[in-house]
Amino acid sequence: MLVDEALNLFVGYQYSQNRSEYTVVAYQTDLNQFFRFAASELGQEPENLTVDRVDIYVVRSFLGTLSDHGLARKSMARKLAALRSFFKFLCHKEIIRNNPVQRVASPKLGRKLPHFLYLDQIEKLLGALEEKDLLGCRDKVILELLYGSGLRVSELVGLNRQNLDLDSGLIRVLGKGSKERVVPVTSYAIQAIKTYLRMRADHNQALLLNYQGSRLSERSVRRILDKLVAKISLDQHINPHMLRHSFATHLLDGGADLRSVQELLGHKKLSSTQIYTHLTRERLKEVFTQAHPRARSSNRKTSP
Numbered sequence: 001m002l003v004d005e006a007l008n009l010f011v012g013y014q015y016s017q018n019r020s021e022y023t024v025v026a027y028q029t030d031l032n033q034f035f036r037f038a039a040s041e042l043g044q045e046p047e048n049l050t051v052d053r054v055d056i057y058v059v060r061s062f063l064g065t066l067s068d069h070g071l072a073r074k075s076m077a078r079k080l081a082a083l084r085s086f087f088k089f090l091c092h093k094e095i096i097r098n099n100p101v102q103r104v105a106s107p108k109l110g111r112k113l114p115h116f117l118y119l120d121q122i123e124k125l126l127g128a129l130e131e132k133d134l135l136g137c138r139d140k141v142i143l144e145l146l147y148g149s150g151l152r153v154s155e156l157v158g159l160n161r162q163n164l165d166l167d168s169g170l171i172r173v174l175g176k177g178s179k180e181r182v183v184p185v186t187s188y189a190i191q192a193i194k195t196y197l198r199m200r201a202d203h204n205q206a207l208l209l210n211y212q213g214s215r216l217s218e219r220s221v222r223r224i225l226d227k228l229v230a231k232i233s234l235d236q237h238i239n240p241h242m243l244r245h246s247f248a249t250h251l252l253d254g255g256a257d258l259r260s261v262q263e264l265l266g267h268k269k270l271s272s273t274q275i276y277t278h279l280t281r282e283r284l285k286e287v288f289t290q291a292h293p294r295a296r297s298s299n300r301k302t303s304p
Helices: 003-016 020-041 056-068 073-092 119-127 135-148 153-157 187-199 218-232 242-253 258-267 272-290 293-299
Strands: 170-174 182-183
Touching: 003 020, 003 073, 020 073, 073 153, 119 153, 119 218, 135 182, 135 187, 135 218, 135 242, 153 218, 153 258, 182 258, 182 272, 218 242, 242 258, 242 272, 258 272, 272 293
Parallel strands: none
Antiparallel strands: 170 182
């Protein structure tokens, strides 16, 4: 099968699995880059290349070339993940027999601690909101749900009115892989949602709308957050996921158990949640170093 045909099948499958537009486009970009390289490596025109020509040596050569050009390991791992998904799909459809990526090891990644906001920074953000009009009330809902319930931005913009059970203080969220979970909402979020919906005169089922009356996009949420950060002159770049990180960190700081936080975040693996325990340990070390006289004494010169 020609590469273009296989790619069209794969893209159609990804959309059928409710993958986000961002994910599908990223897959396409990485796969197109790989197949341009593969065609050159195999001495063929890209439009004539068939998927069965690709073997493990082409994949390894591709990764080696990326490394030689200084591409970050995280980016290499992302491109390899796209290849894994693509060739696994082809094997499942019996379009190819052997998966050329199966025995290719992923680049080892150093795990970075997620960035989060301190409580006073969260309060500054919330304090910068002007709830004088419909959009101001909507922005209040955005912040209260991102921080108060730890939602991903994709989960937030995908919410519909029927997902809300405000009397019970719960919302139904569609997470990664179309996995549904129920999460609690704070009293602040409930009040913000009620105020916002009372001001709306439409029958659109989407919870969050833009100024044109259409469903709010993920990009718009990021722009809203950027404007708030600029307004309070916060010397730190903030993205919506940092509010989710803050949600998890503050829960663990407050004594929540790891399994509960895992369920609230919708993490499939506990290891994905455990990174926040490292974060809280780092915070404890920082507080200890700054506050305890014996911890600080090593940085001071003692008098003779």
